[in-house]
Amino acid sequence: GAVVSQHPSRVICKSGTSVKIECRSLDFQATTMFWYRQFPKQSLMLMATSNEGSKATYEQGVEKDKFLINHASLTLSTLTVTSAHPEDSSFYICSARGGGNIQYFGAGTRLSVL
Amino acid sequence: DAKTTQPPSMDCAEGRAANLPCNHSTISGNEYVYWYRQIHSQGPQYIIHGLKNNETNEMASLIITEDRKSSTLILPHATLRDTAVYYCIVRVGNSGNTPLVFGKGTRLSVIA
Numbered sequence: 001g002a003v004v005s006q007h008p009s010r011v012i013c014k015s016g017t018s019v020k021i022e023c024r025s026l027d028f029q030a031t032t033m034f035w036y037r038q039f040p041k042q043s044l045m046l047m048a049t050s051n052e053g054s055k056a057t058y059e060q061g062v063e064k065d066k067f068l069i070n071h072a073s074l075t076l077s078t079l080t081v082t083s084a085h086p087e088d089s090s091f092y093i094c095s096a097r098g099g100g101n102i103q104y105f106g107a108g109t110r111l112s113v114l
Numbered sequence: 115d116a117k118t119t120q121p122p123s124m125d126c127a128e129g130r131a132a133n134l135p136c137n138h139s140t141i142s143g144n145e146y147v148y149w150y151r152q153i154h155s156q157g158p159q160y161i162i163h164g165l166k167n168n169e170t171n172e173m174a175s176l177i178i179t180e181d182r183k184s185s186t187l188i189l190p191h192a193t194l195r196d197t198a199v200y201y202c203i204v205r206v207g208n209s210g211n212t213p214l215v216f217g218k219g220t221r222l223s224v225i226a
Contacts, residue, residue: 004157006157031211032211034213034214036216043201043216043217043218043219044152044158044216045216046213046215049211049213091155093157093158095157095158095213095214097211102160102163103160103213103214104160105150105157105158105159105160106157107156107157108155108156108157110155
């Protein structure tokens with residue numbers, strides 16, 4: 001299947017700093033990517049839809065000024081957690097549509113904010 | 115909200131078939147049934163999907179009832195590596211730009 005690469009896989013940062021997470025489609029182009037967040041023992045929750053060349057669409061309750069999304073090319077979307085706080089500690093996962101309208105997921109980024 | 119209902123957990127003996135049920139009684143005519151699984155601390159992995167016919171691939175088989183209100187994912191010979199949370203998701207199949215909405219899934223434990 002199609003490959004979605006996510007980087008970094010793990011990040012630990014101090015409270016107040018910003019963290020950027022990259023999501024790349026390695027062997028296909030993705031005009032749309034999705035960002036999810038998963039807290040321990042919970043399911044994936046959609047945060048936002050990232051659209052190449054336009055503004056992202058955020059789900060209700062997700063602060064767009066805190067979670068900045070940039071989708072500047074057909075193979076790369078980035079999620080920046082600005083001024084991270086301990087409550088932002090979570091598992092962040094991206095996905096993109098590959099062949100056959102199948103969504104493929106990255107391996108996830110575990111963010112720990114101290 | 116997720117449009118599917120799954121049992122929260124199941125056990126299966128290694129080497130036996132794992133049959134994971136999913137109820138989707140409000141499924142629409144243009145919605146497909148997708149199955150993904152998530153092994154601990156990894157991103158979800160696509161398994162299989164179907165509209166109304168039964169489907170089989172190298173990973174699993176998908177059996178959809180004639181009225182399409184429920185389905186069963188079958189792992190024919192479960193191994194310890196199949197221990198994961200399995201998600202059944204319904205979504206309009208030809209709209210790849212529509213996100214997947216995850217429910218709570220079924221936690222499958224394969225036991226040696």
